[in-house]
Amino acid sequence: xxxxxxxxxxxxxxxxxxxxxxxxxxxxxxxxxxxxxxxxxxxxxxxxxxxxxxxxxxxxxxxxxxxxxxxxxxxxxxxxxxxxxxxxxxxxxxxxxxxxxxxxxxxxxxxxxxxxxxxxxxxxxxxxxxxxxxxxxxxxxxxxxxxxxxxxxxxxxxxxxxxxxxxxxxxxxxxxxxxxxxxxxxxxxxxxxxxxxxxxxxxxxxxxxxxxxxxxxxxxxxxxxxxxxxxxxxxxxxxxxxxxxxxxxxxxxxxxxxxxxxxxxxxxxxxxxxxxxxxxxxxxxxxxxxxxxxxxxxxxxxxxxxxxxxxxxxxxxxxxxxxxxxxxxxxxxxxxx
Amino acid sequence: xxxxxxxxxxxxxxxxxxxxxxxxxxxxxxxxxxxxxxxxxxxxxxxxxxxxxxxxxxxxxxxxxxxxxxxxxxxxxxxxxxxxxxxxxxxxxxxxxxxxxxxxxxxxxxxxxxxxxxxxxxxxxxxxxxxxxxxxxxxxxxxxxxxxxxxxxxxxxxxxxxxxxxxxxxxxxxxxxxxxxxxxxxxxxxxxxxxxxxxxxxxxxxxxxxxxxxxxxxxxxxxxxxxxxxxxxxxxxxxxxxxxxxxxxxxxxxxxxxxxxxxxxxxxxxxxxx
Numbered sequence: 001x002x003x004x005x006x007x008x009x010x011x012x013x014x015x016x017x018x019x020x021x022x023x024x025x026x027x028x029x030x031x032x033x034x035x036x037x038x039x040x041x042x043x044x045x046x047x048x049x050x051x052x053x054x055x056x057x058x059x060x061x062x063x064x065x066x067x068x069x070x071x072x073x074x075x076x077x078x079x080x081x082x083x084x085x086x087x088x089x090x091x092x093x094x095x096x097x098x099x100x101x102x103x104x105x106x107x108x109x110x111x112x113x114x115x116x117x118x119x120x121x122x123x124x125x126x127x128x129x130x131x132x133x134x135x136x137x138x139x140x141x142x143x144x145x146x147x148x149x150x151x152x153x154x155x156x157x158x159x160x161x162x163x164x165x166x167x168x169x170x171x172x173x174x175x176x177x178x179x180x181x182x183x184x185x186x187x188x189x190x191x192x193x194x195x196x197x198x199x200x201x202x203x204x205x206x207x208x209x210x211x212x213x214x215x216x217x218x219x220x221x222x223x224x225x226x227x228x229x230x231x232x233x234x235x236x237x238x239x240x241x242x243x244x245x246x247x248x249x250x251x252x253x254x255x256x257x258x259x260x261x262x263x264x265x266x267x268x269x270x271x272x273x274x275x276x277x278x279x280x281x282x283x284x285x286x287x288x289x290x291x292x293x294x295x296x297x298x299x300x301x302x303x304x305x306x307x308x309x310x311x312x313x314x315x316x317x318x319x320x321x322x323x324x325x326x327x328x329x330x331x332x333x334x335x336x337x
Numbered sequence: 338x339x340x341x342x343x344x345x346x347x348x349x350x351x352x353x354x355x356x357x358x359x360x361x362x363x364x365x366x367x368x369x370x371x372x373x374x375x376x377x378x379x380x381x382x383x384x385x386x387x388x389x390x391x392x393x394x395x396x397x398x399x400x401x402x403x404x405x406x407x408x409x410x411x412x413x414x415x416x417x418x419x420x421x422x423x424x425x426x427x428x429x430x431x432x433x434x435x436x437x438x439x440x441x442x443x444x445x446x447x448x449x450x451x452x453x454x455x456x457x458x459x460x461x462x463x464x465x466x467x468x469x470x471x472x473x474x475x476x477x478x479x480x481x482x483x484x485x486x487x488x489x490x491x492x493x494x495x496x497x498x499x500x501x502x503x504x505x506x507x508x509x510x511x512x513x514x515x516x517x518x519x520x521x522x523x524x525x526x527x528x529x530x531x532x533x534x535x536x537x538x539x540x541x542x543x544x545x546x547x548x549x550x551x552x553x554x555x556x557x558x559x560x561x562x563x564x565x566x567x568x569x570x571x572x573x574x575x576x577x578x579x580x581x582x583x584x585x586x587x588x589x590x591x592x593x594x595x596x597x598x599x600x601x602x603x604x605x606x607x608x609x610x611x
Contacts, residue, residue: 198458205451212438216452217426332442335500
């Protein structure tokens with residue numbers, strides 16, 4: 001019996017064909033890549049600087065909205081809009097950093113989530129600029145140019161390359177999947193490089209004890225701002241990719257849940273490990289999306305609820321058997337207490 | 338005999354730290370209430386006084402960790418009161434903490450190399466643009482760090498996490514780390530507390546040597562009167578947020594105000610050097 005035969009029924013009512021549905025898994029891979037980017041920024045803030053940043057969705061939102069607005073309302077080319085939107089997101093990251101001068105960890109976390117929500121609620125209500133609850137996609141109600149036109153062209157070109165490499169019928173998401181993961185790997189290597197430097201050592205010192213770092217002459221506020229600025233720049237790219245993946249920029253896609261999912265990725269992968277983030281993102285989305293296909297004779301809403309139940313269970317099991325996450329260091333977790 | 342030695346013999350050199358009328362309030366309590374004191378260059382000065390006298394609060398104010406409510410303080414002539422802690426540390430006045438702040442999830446060696454000044458690699462731009470300069474400085478710093486760790490008997494544990502050290506070892510690490518910054522004045526908050534007498538003696542010897550070789554000055558809070566009377570050349574006594582006495586150990590020991598406020602009439606301090 002061939003493995004891709006959809007009639008094969010596995011235990012739990014799983015069907016085999018979903019394992020071989022490359023279109024579906026390309027979509028999952030893109031999402032995993034986007035969340036890997038968000039969580040890489042969080043790893044820098046939380047895992048290496050000790051800053052409980054809950055504003056990651058805000059970084060994405062500022063990046064995605066800035067890009068779409070620059071293209072659709074200010075006439076920027078898509079390619080020019082990317083670096084400019086990234087700079088705007090960095091500016092927002094620095095704004096998020098300001099309260100860190102005075103607030104200790106838990107209060108800072110609340111301030112960051114508030115700032116991210118402010119962005120989303122402004123986006124929801126500033127109709128003329130952001131399209132409000134309609135979101136942003138194309139100019140003139142869909143008739144004019146769209147923010148992702150340049151990407152669509154590039155995507156077609158990449159599909160052509162893939163075909164010339166022998167993939168006869170590439171998935172339409174394959175180009176985005178490839179580009180996203182090239183960015184993920186690039187960001188990981190870059191972050192690892194700067195983390196190993198004396199600069200990265202100062203960040204770890206701040207994570208351990210900010211007063212001790214100050215007492216040794218380190219201007220900790222500047223380092224914390226840099227940590228947030230880099231996370232914001234990476235988060236902006238996650239926002240660009242989400243905007244390309246969904247083909248719309250909509251306030252509902254930047255709810256705090258996005259940040260919490262990214263934290264789920266971080267916890268699964270383990271703190272203070274950049275490669276862990278990648279593994280965590282793949283595992284998180286494989287569990288979350290793979291469970292779509294559970295049968296049990298349940299209806300759709302029941303399955304939707306069950307999926308989150310399974311993700312929660314997976315996290316609990318992890319906390320029991322491997323509390324440091326897949327790539328985290330156990331000694332560091334124990335000594336941190 | 339070099340210049341620093343001459344200074345050591347002549348502890349009434351010019352002041353390195355001058356504090357005048359320093360005030361720190363917490364609500365209605367004046368923890369430091371107009372403290373005025375000088376620390377002379379090249380001296381080993383002890384700061385003593387009963388619990389709650391404001392000694393640690395005074396440290397926190399002059400090193401920038403607390404915002405002052407009044408007064409002035411100058412380090413080597415630069416006004417420092419109200420400046421940020423890192424800025425004060427960079428001027429050469431470096432403090433340790435009463436409750437040690439070992440950077441637990443970092444190796445001992447990283448605790449040390451972190452503290453070294455002039456590491457271009459602490460700027461992100463240099464990490465990317467000048468990796469060779471960063472590596473060269475890192476090699477120097479590492480060598481200095483190992484040397485200092487050997488002095489404090491910590492070289493064997495250089496690669497262990499600082500969080501695995503004993504309380505006494507952490508104290509020594511914190512002092513060694515402070516020395517990595519090449520300070521001119523070290524403010525030590527109860528450096529002897531919790532370390533065994535052998536290591537304590539070593540620490541005191543090292544303080545003497547640093548003063549002699551490099552002219553480092555010390556201001557240290559200490560409760561062990563034996564250490565204070567035998568190893569410092571100036572003693573400043575605080576009580577209720579003010580300085581109530583300032584002088585050489587033998588002067589302070591017989592000062593009636595000090596006996597009333599702190600020493601008590603029954604205190605007998607053996608002179609180890611006698």
